[in-house]
Amino acid sequence: MRKKVHMENTGGVRKGAWIYEEDKLLKACINKYGEGKWHLVPQRAGLNRCRKICRLRWLNYLSPNIKRESFAEDEIDMILRLHKLLGNRWSLIAARLPGRTSNDVKNYWHTHLLKKVVSKKEEKKEKEKPKETMKVHEVIKPKAITLSTNFGKQPVLASNKDRNVPKDCDDTETARVPNQIANSQPSFGNVPMPCELWSDSLWNMEEEAGSENIGSCSSLHEENFNMEFPNFDDSFWDSSLFYFDSLWDI
């Protein structure tokens, strides 16, 4: 167990590493009064520590529920999946891992997983780089002729800031889904996808979140469509959009 140098009495309250006696006092206090009312804890416990530090010490170290052993394979897998789904919302991720704290998960991510994920992403980018022999075709995007009044307005999705999505996890595509729909046409191979199937794929975010396109619907990507339907007939949109529009009213 590593020990930190004690920073005594900075501005009245003690800082730095906790000593055994302090831990003992805090434990006794929580056992007596229970968790919560943290503003009362320093006084109740007789500790010269600020309430936030007391809370953190308990939640991250002293709580009897905390697992001390290293992360298991399935826990690591869970972290990776949940991080793709939730971003840096460590408390939510930790809530899915019994005995792990948000600090544990965060630290493990930064020390072990971040590098892995970054190098994997770079590897994938390298692979996806178009080879020089490939020709780039200019394609004309199909446009919807008419849009209903509700189209592109609903549903309202939270912004990245509201969801605390990390900068390196740009999922703005998710928020743009309704507008994106208005500019692209889904397909199964060379066959246009019927709207009822299309909408199913939109609601099935969970599966897509497991891929690189977090919360997006890759089958809606404009590039894919344009390659599949270079001469697509615009008239498809009128009937399909009318059908899809009704789904928002559910």
Next chain:
DNA sequence: AAATCTGCCAACCGCAGAGGA
């Protein structure tokens, strides 16, 4: 053997949301 580097993790800090006065 000593100096320097790197990994790890506990602790700290600032911010935002909730709730009450």
Next chain:
DNA sequence: TTCCTCTGCGGTTGGCAGATT
């Protein structure tokens, strides 16, 4: 409505320990 307090969260820092030079 505004202000204040409390709580919880995520980002960052600081320092120990082991590895490397």
